[in-house]
Amino acid sequence: MFREQCLRRWLSRWRVKPSAAVAAGSAESDDAVERVRRQYLESEQRFRALLESLPKVAVQGYDRDRRVIYWNAASTRLYGYTAEEALGGLLEDLIIPDFMREGVVQAHRAWIRQGIEIPAEELELKHKSGELVPVFSHHVMLKEHTDDPLMFCVDVDLSDQKQAHRELEFATRFDRLTKLPNRQTFETDLDHVLEGVRRRGIGLALIYLDIDRFVEINDALGYEQGDQLLVELTRRLRDVLRSTDLLSRLSSDEFVLAFPGLRREEDVLQVVNKIQGLFKLPFGLEGHERRISASIGVCLFPDNGSGARELIRNADVAKNRAKLEGRGSVRFFYQHLHDELVREHRMAENLERALDGHELTLHYQPQVSAISGRIENLEALLRWEPREGPTVSPHEFIRVAERSGLIHRLGDWVMEEACRQRAQWRDAGVLLERIDINISGRQLSRPDVFERLHQCLARHGLGPREIGIELTENVLIEADGRILEGLWELYHCGFRIAIDDFGTGYSSLSYLKRFPVTALKIDRTFVRDAPGEPKDRAIMEAAVFIGHRLGLEVVAEGVEDQRQLELIREMKFDLVQGYYFYRPMPAAMTERVLLGLVVSSPGDLQG
Structure with missing residues (x-):
């Protein structure tokens, strides 16, 4: 009853006064008065229904003593009190936190006595359970300057917005x-830690960790298993941290850790060994135990950088060098690593310009019969002769091309140029069996590499016996099923496939049976040392024996003098390649040699 009376008094502010209606129609019948009364009642019902229907707009009414006179259903949902529990209760006892209590009382009194309105604002009010509820609260005072003022609070629930804001903040x-x-966040936290480290005069070690071949885990087992591994690794890394240490996941498979107080390499190595020990225990994935490793880069403060970003970058440089050395490697950052990285970056830029600026050429080194000295084949060798500056060694720029991804453009260029030159010599009547081109492991990673080779030959009207390929044995050992299938297809088409630098790779001969190889090229280091080193000579003899028993052509690389040639002939090598006969030559000089226009004795042609 109390609630209904208070609500009626509040709603009277919006009433159409019956007295005014009656005065306007004093000559009207009592029906007009009844019509106005019904309109008022309908308006009151609609307004009350509106207040009760707002799901997240809590409306409460309070008298001059701040006792509840109105409490809608949304207020119950927001604050936990039913209308029966709230009616007659004090505002400050129900929903005002203790630290706000006195301020709210004083603000209410100031509005009643002095007309100072309470501003609308975001607040955290108290739920029945004691928890704080975020709301936007707006206040309305009715019947001001009377003995019976009424204050209504309209509170909008901000819980969802606040939660969304917290989730957004977390995500960022x-x-x-x-x-x-x-x-x-890690950079910000690390800079803050570095301020303290700098004041205290102590060091800090930053460790950059990259899971080896993580993409293969995702590809083979799926992203869910990859995520499971990352979560488990995070748990293990947390276990080795002190309260002052920092840990962050920088990208898909990269983590970085900061250890204040570490400066000496031997102390850092202890921590690195502890981290490496985390990988000795297998990870349970898809019901099976799998072992993984990580490449680690380390840099030290203040030796290798003064700020968070610089330290992270340098640790990343060291990590990348560790990855090049093989799985599970560790490298400390030194300035020469960064200088080398800058130099390689500039070389990659220059190499890209060289591809566009026609600074690359192919030189050709003949492979001759070990018995007759007659030229049988040519090996195409890439040369870079910048318009400005000295010639760049292939050993340097091929490595940069592989690291930067330019190796694919280089490979396409070599393939195209070798095929073009072979077709030109064919059309000119130059007698030659084939030109061999080198294909790197990075090139083979390209899914369409074999298709591109076929297309290139087709463009120039060449057959499979006019262009051969050379691969290092390490490339073959690491090749997957796709590469193996592609090589067998080339083999059945009639391509010649040689293993270059034979004997310098991993000690495995199984690939001679598994892969479609047609020739072995014995590395020059064995040829160089064989005349005075029995072990090298024994290895060469064994290679020739195995090669011939398997029906393979055997080529000796790097033959430079008569004594080496005599040994090669004695061992019954098939072909010889080296400075003793010919250095790599430009196409024009090679053509003159092939046409017999240059008469020379062994070793005279120096290119």
């Missing part, structure tokens, strides 16, 4: 999967 600062700080 932390990794969703591992809940670790992301790069931006």
